[in-house]
Amino acid sequence: MTLKHTFMGAAAALALTATGVLADPAVVFDLGGKFDKSFNEAAFNGAERWKEETGGSYREVEMQSEAQREQALRRLAESGSNPIVMTGFAFGNVLSEVAPDYPETTFAIIDAVVEEPNVRSVVFKEHEGSFLVGMMAAMASESGTVGFIGGMDIPLIRKFACGYAQGVLAVNPDATVIANMAGTTPAAWADPVKGSELTQAQISQGADVVYAAAGATGVGVLQTAADQDILSIGVDSNQNYLHPGEVLTSMLKRVDNAVYDVFAAGDAVETGVNVMGLENEGVGYALDEFNADLVTAEMQAAVDAASAAIIAGETEVHDYMSDESCPALSF
Amino acid sequence: MDVMPKWAEVLLVPLISLVLAFLISALVILGIGENPLNALRLMINGALGSAYGWGYTLYYATNFMFTGLAVAVAFHARLFNIGGEGQALLGGLGVALVCLYIPWPHWTIALLGAMGAAAMFGAIWAAIPAWLQAKRGSHIVITTIMFNFIAAALLNYFLVELIKAPGGDPATARFPEATNLPTFYDMFTPLGLSFSRSTPANVTFFIAILACIAVWALIWRTKLGYEIRAFGHSEPAAKYAGISPTKIIMVTMIISGALAGMMAINNVMGEAERLNLNAAEGAGFIGIAVALMGRSHPIGVFMAALLFGFLYQGGAELAFSTSIPSQLIIVIQALVILFTGALDNMVRMPLERIFLTLRRPPKPKTKLEAAE
Numbered sequence: 185m186t187l188k189h190t191f192m193g194a195a196a197a198l199a200l201t202a203t204g205v206l207a208d209p210a211v212v213f214d215l216g217g218k219f220d221k222s223f224n225e226a227a228f229n230g231a232e233r234w235k236e237e238t239g240g241s242y243r244e245v246e247m248q249s250e251a252q253r254e255q256a257l258r259r260l261a262e263s264g265s266n267p268i269v270m271t272g273f274a275f276g277n278v279l280s281e282v283a284p285d286y287p288e289t290t291f292a293i294i295d296a297v298v299e300e301p302n303v304r305s306v307v308f309k310e311h312e313g314s315f316l317v318g319m320m321a322a323m324a325s326e327s328g329t330v331g332f333i334g335g336m337d338i339p340l341i342r343k344f345a346c347g348y349a350q351g352v353l354a355v356n357p358d359a360t361v362i363a364n365m366a367g368t369t370p371a372a373w374a375d376p377v378k379g380s381e382l383t384q385a386q387i388s389q390g391a392d393v394v395y396a397a398a399g400a401t402g403v404g405v406l407q408t409a410a411d412q413d414i415l416s417i418g419v420d421s422n423q424n425y426l427h428p429g430e431v432l433t434s435m436l437k438r439v440d441n442a443v444y445d446v447f448a449a450g451d452a453v454e455t456g457v458n459v460m461g462l463e464n465e466g467v468g469y470a471l472d473e474f475n476a477d478l479v480t481a482e483m484q485a486a487v488d489a490a491s492a493a494i495i496a497g498e499t500e501v502h503d504y505m506s507d508e509s510c511p512a513l514s515f
Numbered sequence: 516m517d518v519m520p521k522w523a524e525v526l527l528v529p530l531i532s533l534v535l536a537f538l539i540s541a542l543v544i545l546g547i548g549e550n551p552l553n554a555l556r557l558m559i560n561g562a563l564g565s566a567y568g569w570g571y572t573l574y575y576a577t578n579f580m581f582t583g584l585a586v587a588v589a590f591h592a593r594l595f596n597i598g599g600e601g602q603a604l605l606g607g608l609g610v611a612l613v614c615l616y617i618p619w620p621h622w623t624i625a626l627l628g629a630m631g632a633a634a635m636f637g638a639i640w641a642a643i644p645a646w647l648q649a650k651r652g653s654h655i656v657i658t659t660i661m662f663n664f665i666a667a668a669l670l671n672y673f674l675v676e677l678i679k680a681p682g683g684d685p686a687t688a689r690f691p692e693a694t695n696l697p698t699f700y701d702m703f704t705p706l707g708l709s710f711s712r713s714t715p716a717n718v719t720f721f722i723a724i725l726a727c728i729a730v731w732a733l734i735w736r737t738k739l740g741y742e743i744r745a746f747g748h749s750e751p752a753a754k755y756a757g758i759s760p761t762k763i764i765m766v767t768m769i770i771s772g773a774l775a776g777m778m779a780i781n782n783v784m785g786e787a788e789r790l791n792l793n794a795a796e797g798a799g800f801i802g803i804a805v806a807l808m809g810r811s812h813p814i815g816v817f818m819a820a821l822l823f824g825f826l827y828q829g830g831a832e833l834a835f836s837t838s839i840p841s842q843l844i845i846v847i848q849a850l851v852i853l854f855t856g857a858l859d860n861m862v863r864m865p866l867e868r869i870f871l872t873l874r875r876p877p878k879p880k881t882k883l884e885a886a887e
Contacts (some may be wrong), residue, residue, distance in 0.1 A: 215793065217842075245835060248844070249796050251574060251715050251786055252831050258713055259835055273684045277789065296684065337671060338685045338792070368671035369664070370793060508679075 209234075209447045210243040210265035212256050214272030215370065217246055222373075222399040222420045223439060227271045227294065229421075230443030242447065253278045261286040266451050267304075269443050270294070273340065279303065290453050292446045294439060295340065297457055304453055306442045308460045310340070311347030312494055313435045313467030314395070315501045316487050317417050318351020320469065321393040322359050323483045324415055324432055329360040331386035333379060333405050335398035336372040337365040337515075339505050344397040344419070344435075346510035347501055353512050354490070354499075362386050363513055366401045376404025383408040383416075393417065393432060406431060415478065424474040432478050434470040441466065463495045518867045525815070529808060531862045532854040533822070540847040549839050561832025562825045568832070570699055570714020574786065576824030577716070580723040581778035582802025583820050584730050585637075587811040589771040591734055592763055593747040598644060598659030599775040600799025601666030602637040606776025607783040608670060609636030611678065611790035614690040625694040629784050630722070630777060637776015638769040640666060645768030649761040655768075663799070674792055686791035696785045717785035723820075726774060727813040733770070734813075743767050775799060807856040819855075826851065 211231050218228040231242055243265050245256045253275055260268050261282070267290040270279065276296035283291050283300040292304040299305075321330045332348050334341035349361040364382045366372040379401040383394055387408075394409050395417040396402030402419060403426070409416035410427035418424065418434035442460060446453050460466020469487065471479060493499040504510050519527075541551035562572045582599040589596035596602075609632035619625035644658035671685070680688035698717045699710040710716070734740040746753040746763040754760060778798060783790050801823055808822070809815025830844030854862070 246840075248831060248834070249827070250791065250793055251571070251782070254713055254715075255571065255831065256835070274791070274793075276684055277686070277689075277787075336792075337675060339675065339679075368668040 207264040207266040207451070208240065208242050209450070210245070210260045210268045211443060212253075212260070212268065212270040212275070213244065213246045214270070214274060215247045215249075218244070220373065220399055222402075223437075224271055226421055226437070226439035227269070227443045230440030231269075231447060233440065234444050234447040238448070240447075250274075254282060257282045257291070258285075261289045266290060267292055267446055267449075267453050269446050271439065271443075272296075290451055290455060292442075292453065294442055302455055304446065304455045304458055306446075306458045306460060308437050308439075308442075308466050309462065309501075309503070310344050310435070310437060310467060311350075311501045311503050312462050313437065313469065314344045314347030314397075315351035315354070315494070316462075316469050316491060317395060317433055317435045318348040318353075319355050319487055319490055320351075320433055320479065320483055321348070321395060321415075321417060322352040322355035323480075323486065324478065325356075325359065325393045327390045327392045328356060328358060329362065329390040329392065331383070331389075331391035331394035332361060332363040333382050333386070333394060333396045333398055333402070334363065334365040335367075335401050336370060337368050339508065341365065341397055342510065342515055343504040344395075345515075346504040346513055348395050349510065349512035350501055351490075355486070360390070361513055362389055362391055363515065366398050373399035373401060375401045376407070379404030380408040383412075387412055387414060395419070395435070397435070418470070422470040422472065424470050424472055428474040429477060431475060433475055436468045436470050438466050438468075461495075462491050519870045523866065523870065525810070525812075528859070528863055528866060529815075529819075529855055531866070532859065533851060535862070536847070536850040536854040539850050540843075543843065543846055544839065547839065547843070549837060554833055554837065554839060557833055557836060558825070558829030561835075562829035565711075566699075566709055567711040567714055568828055570710050570716045571828040571831070572821070572824040573699070573716040573720050574714065574781070574824070575827040576820045577720045577723045577781045578778050578798040579801050579805045579820035579823045580727060580817060581781070582775050582799050583805030583809060583816040584726055584802075584813065585771045585775035586802045586806035587809065587813070587816050588730055588734070588743075588774060589767055590806060590811045591740075591747050592743045592767040594645075594648070594764065594767055594771070595656045596641065596659055596768065596771045596775075597656055597803065598641060598662045598666075598772070598799070599778075599802045600795050600797065601659070601663035602640045602772045602775035603778040603782075603795040603799050604663075604666045604670050605640040606633035606637040606779035607790050607794040608673060609633045609776065610779045610783045611687050611690075614694045614784060615678070615687060619691070619693050622694060622696055626696060626718070626780065626784075629694070629780050633776040633779045634773035635776070637779075638773040641768040641772020641775070642765065645765050645772075648768075649764040655764075670790075670794075671792060674790065678790075680789075684791070687789050689789045690784065694784065695788055696780070698785070715786040717781065719781035719785045722777075722780070724817070726777070727817050730774070730816075731813040739766065775802070804852040804856060807852075822851070823848070 213224045218224045269292045271294045273296040275293055276298055279293055279298045283303050290302050294306045297305040330352055332345045345363045352359050352361050366378045383405045393415045396405035397419045406416045406426050410430040415432040417432050420437045423434045424431045544551040544554050562568045585599050586596055610629045613628050613632040644655050647653040647658050648655040674685045678687050696717045700712045703710050742758045783794055805819040808819040826848050833839050
């Protein structure tokens, strides 16, 4: 008995050492850097959470140029990092070339689908989360006009806008949705002044709730909305705390969970397409002490009912990216 | 006038500026608790220590050669073309349209077609500000900067609405196989030189060298080049000599735009093999620094482009293998630009004084000269 225990203990110790030699995971941040208060930062937070909880270590690389994408992936794969997580659709094209060369390494890409046996593609149903916050915007609005401010005008952001507009119209079919994009260059993700200007313009058109899906540009949107005493809606991370009592809610996109899940699973991570929607809390709306007074019980009940209906498949939210068009909003 | 010998003018001044820039960078690296010598070794090894590193260094350098030449040509006519970025983006659009919609039988012909399209699109984009300058007096610095944004918006419209490949990424489909340019791997493996398969340097590098030679011949060996330089030195004098300012502004900017546009055969056709939104990634702006550092001479531009290629690739290696944040590489690049471009006189004037002292015969007259 004791002997058996000793053996089992030894085996367990061996197993532990075996995990110890296993490669560290790695995360590659897209252009924009890891402290963008938004998408990349959410990924960084997920990685940090994993580090804190497990005491493990991970490698990280920040992109400086387009040509470095392939370079970074190959370097990490060759140095034995596994799994390798990358943030952003822009890696899709490169990854489909790199992944077959490293069949032993598992890659995870966020916001794009790459069909290779060793790739986990994590995509989010941003349109569903946006639909819910759109409903809340319509219920909170007194003027019947609500705004949307996007970052760079790309299909992904139109997907946010389209879901939002559908949510607004689901509550109030007569509502007006004003949608603006901050720009057409990557600078549009980091232009709070432009975000502020657009918010002013939308207020002058009657908007009394604005939803920002614009990275750091959204900081300006939320600020101006708070200054002008209208409500705003944050994005990606929970931004309610930025202006307590002035931010109606935030549309959560749990990139941090996606990264955390991959890191926690290690090289046993499941490959294939991983859709993060309402059903697995990949997207959602934020409710905390900062917006508790703004969200009425009626509002919450309506949104939760809609959420349940979407999960059950009774309500379908149109995804802009499925056919590049939006029934509720024209761009 | 010529206080310093030519070699000092061309080599010593930039070299000292460079050393100064690196010294201050070293202080910054020390400040964040890393070993600067180690960092320098990593950069040199990463950028020049292997065929792999060279494959990236030369790829970046090729981009900078085109945009640097573009700025240099315009600068000979004292036109400051800040629009290299937009012209390169539009050049990319030209390359994409030609590669996607014309069935090319072989890459050599496709390359010629793409060069033509890239040059034409870039030239058109530069011609509009040029026309506004020549006919309306709208300052070319302002208009070319604004045209960068218009180019980005136009490209965005094309990539989001018109020529986007199905799927989420705002980019075109991959160009057909027949238009893929041979990389250094394809070219040099038969010769026994092993370049890594994944490095992006390609045949465009040699086209960039040809472009350097062509620009040299244009500026110093043709009538047009003479006119460009004459106009640059003095517009009234050039007018008096019968040179049309309108013609010189238009032609110079068209050549400049064409050169910037041709960068796209390297990054769009050679590397990405498709067009995406962020194709030029600031190379148009680096071109300004390259031209300044290279004194608008093709050989200088070639050397400066290599230096910036080294900084780009070495910097990437630094970020891969140390905890030095990638922003620091931008600091180093900025210091190099600052010292070689803006603070040029800081190095030049003491050097001139030294050379004067060395050359001067020991006569009492010297005091007067020194006072100057």
